[in-house]
Amino acid sequence: MLSVIPVKASRKDGPFDLYHDVIDLLKDKIVDGDIIVISSKYVANSQGRILNLADTVPSADAESLSRKYKMASKFAEIILRESDMIFGGVSGFILASYDGVLAPNAGIDKSNVKSGKVILYPDESYKVAENLKRRLYLEMGIHTGIIIVDSRLMPARSGTTGIAIACAGFEPVQDMRGQIDLDGNPLKVTLKATADNLASIANHRMGEGAESTPIAIVRDSGASLTDRRISPEEMIVPSEMCVYVRGFQSSS
Structure with a gap:
């Protein structure tokens, strides 16, 4: 069963070694298949951004x-x-x-x-995520996925949810096209946003205020781990293809 384990960390006031700190915080806490979700602000702070x-x-x-x-x-x-x-x-x-x-x-x-x-x-978020995934394997011999998460407003919805601004180590999008729904109809356009879904689940436990939990471990997520490098283009819909952007532009 999927579970989320928040990880507390001390507040940082300037640049720091992200990889050293994350590895130290996760020591003896993670297992193969875990997805490690890290606050974008924690990463940005480490870079002096x-x-x-x-x-x-x-x-x-x-x-x-x-x-x-x-x-x-x-x-x-x-x-x-x-x-x-x-x-x-x-x-x-x-x-x-x-x-x-x-x-x-x-x-x-x-x-x-x-x-x-x-x-x-953060700067070069996908590179940071990929390097952290590799460091965790080299230091601990554990295969994990990485998400760098931020919170965002959803159109016409109250409150914020999580979004994966970068990820590594697992397939971020599941292509459901060609599968059959409950009534036997073929799915034509459905892509499941695995990375964003997990980002939102973790963000719910990490909090938005003074919780000081910039990291969460998502366990038994069912995400498909991979060794290939994830490209940012896999997670993005160009603005000219986005239904929200196109819809607002066509009505203006």
Whole structure:
């Protein structure tokens, strides 16, 4: 039966050796087949991906965005720097993507960080996940999957859920097309988002506030482990194919 084991860690105030700390925290806790879910903020913190707003110089484009969406120009500048694409926004939020992940303010967050600072998404998340998977095997001889998780708002839904912004060591998407439903109808478009589903399950136990549990072990998930390197493109639907983006664009 699937279970989730939260793992507490001490708070870090600056860059640290992520691999050493995670391996130390997981020692004698994991077994073959476990999926290790790690907070994106914990990874970003280890990389020093925290910025002082006061040190940011806004460009003319950032000034324009700040007026349009009623936010601080320094914050708008950081969003501009981090974004692959900006889709629009509302007062206080710019809807943008970072590494193909669509999120308000490109995933940049002011929570769980000291006042006057912001924390960004991790750099090279898939590389981090792959390296951690390999380190765990080399150090412990255990085959695991890795998810780097963030929380996000879902369209037209209240509250946040988890999303896998990167993963390694298991098949992130299960193709259900061609299988039969309960009434014998063939499934034509169904892809099961295994990584995102597990990210959300773990995120529920990891919390969003002061729990200090940046890691969770998901056991007996049924995920299919793999040695192949996972590509970011496997997890992303291009904006021109996304039903939400296309739907809003066609109605505007």
